[in-house]
Amino acid sequence: MRINKYIASAGICSRRKAEEYIKEGLIKVNGKTVKELYYDVDEYNDTVTLSGNKIVPVKKAVYIMFHKPKGCVCTVKDDKGRKTVMDYLSDFSDTRLFPVGRLDYDTEGLLLLTNDGNVANRLTHPSTEIPKTYIAKVNGLLQESDLAALRNGITLDGVKLRRCKVKFLDINDDVARYEVTIYEGKNRQIHRMFEFVGKEVEFLKRIKIGEIRLGGLGRGAYRYLSDKEIAFLQKL
Numbered sequence: 001m002r003i004n005k006y007i008a009s010a011g012i013c014s015r016r017k018a019e020e021y022i023k024e025g026l027i028k029v030n031g032k033t034v035k036e037l038y039y040d041v042d043e044y045n046d047t048v049t050l051s052g053n054k055i056v057p058v059k060k061a062v063y064i065m066f067h068k069p070k071g072c073v074c075t076v077k078d079d080k081g082r083k084t085v086m087d088y089l090s091d092f093s094d095t096r097l098f099p100v101g102r103l104d105y106d107t108e109g110l111l112l113l114t115n116d117g118n119v120a121n122r123l124t125h126p127s128t129e130i131p132k133t134y135i136a137k138v139n140g141l142l143q144e145s146d147l148a149a150l151r152n153g154i155t156l157d158g159v160k161l162r163r164c165k166v167k168f169l170d171i172n173d174d175v176a177r178y179e180v181t182i183y184e185g186k187n188r189q190i191h192r193m194f195e196f197v198g199k200e201v202e203f204l205k206r207i208k209i210g211e212i213r214l215g216g217l218g219r220g221a222y223r224y225l226s227d228k229e230i231a232f233l234q235k236l
Contacts, residue, residue, distance in 0.1 A: 003027065003039040006048060009057040011096055011114075014121035026051050061116040062095055063225040063233065067217045068111040074102040085111060088220050100124060104188060109134070109206030110214040112225075112233075122236045123209075124185075129162075130236065133181045133208035135169070136190055138199040141176050142168075146197035154196050156186060161193075175202065210236075 001009075007018035007027070018027075025033050028049045029041060041048060048055045068074065072083040076098060085099055086092075092113075100112040100120045114120055122128055142150075147168075153161040165181040180190055191201045207214045211232045217223060225233075 001041050001043045003029070003034060003041050003048070004037060006041045006043060006057060007050070007055055008117050010055045011098075011117040011120075012050070012055070013117055015118065017121075021050060061114065061119075062092070062097065063112070063114045063116065063119070063230050064089075064092075064097070064222050065212065065214070065217065065225055065229075066111045066113055066222040067214060067219050068103050068108055069219040070106050070108050073105055074099040074111060085113070089113070089222060101185060103206060104191075104204075107204045107206065108219065109204075110209055110212070111206075112209060112212070113222075119233050119236075123233065126184075128236055129183045130210045131181050131183055131208075132185070132206060132210075133179060134190055135203075135205045135207055136178050136180050136194065136201050137175050137203035138178065138194055138201055139176075140174055140199065141171060142166075142178075142197060142199060146199075149197060150193055154193060156189070156192055156196075161186075161189075164193075181208075 003022065004015040004018040007013065007021065008015045019037055021027050022035055022037055025035060027034050029039070029046050043057060066085060066089065068085055072085055072087065075084050076086050078084050089097065096115050097113045098120065100114060100123050103109060103111055112123070123130060147166055150166045151164060153163050155161070162183045164183065167179040169177040169179055182189060190204060194201050212225070212229050
């Protein structure tokens, strides 16, 4: 197996990042530093290390969908002592799962987790531009001019956002629901988009990533992805 693929298959980084480690002289095979990007590793007999730590390829790739509830963070550990998504996934205590992307502390909905480093890196790389769809509840209706501004892409932090989709769903007790599809993942992007037009997001839930839908999965619950969903991720 090509050495960069071997390193990436351990779920610690992408193949491109693995090549950087190789060039920096951080990879050893059977105790000897390897700087050849096309070096082939005997995955059954060779011992590969990164900065002295043994690298072991993942035996079986795992892909799951998790309905993240409010009040937890999208990390494996939190230095502030807050609940993490892994606190809900004790079934995977022996599997090195990590969240793909993130959802804010107070945002709920679809989160993907895997031990496949290649898929995780493709999903989160800016060039992938995978659409993500949310349901947002805001205080009151938006004017058509505000909707047009959001759809055309507003400017945040000096950067013009890509065009997006904003669809009105319904309104109840002056709380309006909108379906929003974006192609970037800037920090608190949807909150800031609505703040731009004078509205506060009171509730936010991600319901879809590309072709993968949350469906009726309950808060705090998870399921394995179907073969069709996995195929979608692997072709990105």
